[in-house]
Amino acid sequence: MEPIKYISTRGNGGSVDASYAIVHGIAEDGGLFVPTSFPVMDLPMEELLKLNYKELAYEVMKLFLTDFSKDDLKYCIEHAYDSKFDDDAVAPVVYPGGTPVLELFHGATLAFKDMALSMLPYLLTCAARKQDIQEEIVILTATSGDTGKAALEGFADVPGVRIIVFYPKDGVSAIQKLQMVTQRGDNTHVVGMDGNFDDAQRSVKEIFTNPKEAEKMKNNGYIFSSANSINIGRLIPQVVYYYWAYLQMVRDGKIAMGDKLSFSVPTGNFGDILAAYYAKRIGLPVDRLICASNKNNVLTDFFTTGHYNSKREFYVTSSPSMDILVSSNLERYLYHIGDEDGKQVQLMMQALRLYGTFDFQQDKERLSQDISNGYANEEQTAETIRKVYQETGYTMDPHTAVAEYVAEEYKKAHPDCTPICIVSTASPYKFPNVILQSIAPDQFDVEMSEADKIELLSKVSETEIPERLKFVLSARIRHTMTCDKDKALATVHSILGL
Ligand SMILES: *Cc1c(COP(=O)(O)O)cnc(C)c1O
Numbered sequence: 001m002e003p004i005k006y007i008s009t010r011g012n013g014g015s016v017d018a019s020y021a022i023v024h025g026i027a028e029d030g031g032l033f034v035p036t037s038f039p040v041m042d043l044p045m046e047e048l049l050k051l052n053y054k055e056l057a058y059e060v061m062k063l064f065l066t067d068f069s070k071d072d073l074k075y076c077i078e079h080a081y082d083s084k085f086d087d088d089a090v091a092p093v094v095y096p097g098g099t100p101v102l103e104l105f106h107g108a109t110l111a112f113k114d115m116a117l118s119m120l121p122y123l124l125t126c127a128a129r130k131q132d133i134q135e136e137i138v139i140l141t142a143t144s145g146d147t148g149k150a151a152l153e154g155f156a157d158v159p160g161v162r163i164i165v166f167y168p169k170d171g172v173s174a175i176q177k178l179q180m181v182t183q184r185g186d187n188t189h190v191v192g193m194d195g196n197f198d199d200a201q202r203s204v205k206e207i208f209t210n211p212k213e214a215e216k217m218k219n220n221g222y223i224f225s226s227a228n229s230i231n232i233g234r235l236i237p238q239v240v241y242y243y244w245a246y247l248q249m250v251r252d253g254k255i256a257m258g259d260k261l262s263f264s265v266p267t268g269n270f271g272d273i274l275a276a277y278y279a280k281r282i283g284l285p286v287d288r289l290i291c292a293s294n295k296n297n298v299l300t301d302f303f304t305t306g307h308y309n310s311k312r313e314f315y316v317t318s319s320p321s322m323d324i325l326v327s328s329n330l331e332r333y334l335y336h337i338g339d340e341d342g343k344q345v346q347l348m349m350q351a352l353r354l355y356g357t358f359d360f361q362q363d364k365e366r367l368s369q370d371i372s373n374g375y376a377n378e379e380q381t382a383e384t385i386r387k388v389y390q391e392t393g394y395t396m397d398p399h400t401a402v403a404e405y406v407a408e409e410y411k412k413a414h415p416d417c418t419p420i421c422i423v424s425t426a427s428p429y430k431f432p433n434v435i436l437q438s439i440a441p442d443q444f445d446v447e448m449s450e451a452d453k454i455e456l457l458s459k460v461s462e463t464e465i466p467e468r469l470k471f472v473l474s475a476r477i478r479h480t481m482t483c484d485k486d487k488a489l490a491t492v493h494s495i496l497g498l
Pocket of ligand 1: 111112113146147229266267268269270271272273321322399425426
């Protein structure tokens with residue numbers, strides 16, 4: 001098998017191994033690592049049908065991580081998808097009212113980020129060994145709510161690694177915040193930032209790409225890496241569950257082998273939907289990728305017009321993990337559909353940094369070759385949660401409801417379309433407020449304690465409260481640090497004692 005190499009989306013620097021890309025997180029020119037060519041799935045679908053989740057993960061991931069040995073990769077997979085997941089299928093597909101829903105929230109922190117972040121610490125430790133890294137690795141992470149907790153959980157007490165998470169102080173749900181500030185592990189640091197997710201993400205990216213900082217870190221025995229989806233080690237494990245969903249639907253008799261399937265993906269940083277595109281590129285029969293946004297609909301406008309404009313009002317919505325105006329993985333997609341022209345990508349990203357806007361330079365038709373798009377505002381999201389609950393008894397979190405709404409709109413416009421699988425990214429228990437307001441307004445009161453809200457959600461949804469959540473509600477608060485949005489670097493220095 002040809003080894004797969006990785007290169008910066010901005011075209012500078014040479015090609016590197018996967019393990020290099022994973023350890024460093026981002027390319028030196030500020031670009032993101034992408035594979036120089038796409039591998040091809042070498043097992044027939046009939047063979048894949050027989051595999052369990054871990055076996056399938058191996059078959060998909062080995063195609064991209066060609067510098068990892070079989071034993072290494074199997075070790076990583078075995079430890080990532082163990083009893084941390086509360087469902088044997090890891091990512092089950094369910095069919096409320098006949099609609100396929102891929103549930104990606106059965107891991108330790110109840111959001112889809114666990115699918116990749118329970119794996120990344122193993123990949124990173126293994127990659128650091130291959131790259132002969134002696135320094136202590138400092139994982140810097142910006143979070144819109146779910147990445148932070150999933151990364152903290154994954155990296156807690158991992159030897160040779162420290163993790164610092166910045167979250168927008170007033171931009172995450174109460175449960176998301178509780179999950180983070182109660183995090184155990186002496187190597188974990190959690191900082192509430194006065195600003196929104198874009199501020200946090202920009203600060204972290206600036207620290208990463210500052211050569212003086214890298215030098216200073218090295219002199220003090222540290223090296224930075226990233227747990228955000230700019231790290232290719234986040235994306236590769238996510239390709240697996242698109243295969244899994246397809247195969248599960250074949251096993252369940254919902255589609256025939258070889259049929260095309262579309263996915264509706266609630267999108268923020270464009271990582272999840274990009275993994276679906278990668279699945280398509282390596283051979284999965286995917287039809288449309290439906291990019292579903294919330295009221296922060298910068299991507300809807302971009303895919304409709306070819307003009308990206310981040311200079312607009314920022315809304316805090318009921319689906320906070322999608323409250324993003326600068327969607328970082330879009331850069332990878334632009335590279336792939338734009339003739340892999342790094343110079344063009346560099347110009348677009350420069351315009352985005354300087355002016356907050358850019359225009360797609362190539363033929364606009366390419367923007368719709370794989371992607372369809374749409375968005376749901378706050379009322380439409382709440383109404384979708386209520387409607388699905390009333391019609392089927394199924395409780396959806398607000399992110400999933402955005403994807404469901406946009407998929408329904410798509411079906412209305414395309415009555416003969418291929419089946420659409422809804423990608424469900426969070427457990428409803430992470431967002432009790434908006435859900436209870438929609439499905440049990442008479443019994444709900446915002447002033448109730450979080451514990452009471454969760455009890456009520458369990459009662460009306462007739463589902464069990466996840467064990468992990470019970471723990472978070474009673475755990476001690478261990479992290480109280482905050483910082484201004486322009487003080488991220490100083491905060492990192494103070495944490496590391498520099
Ligand atoms: C992160 C997240 C998203 C958005 O995923 P991207 O890969 O950033 O597009 C959607 N829903 C939930 C619950 C998330 O945590």
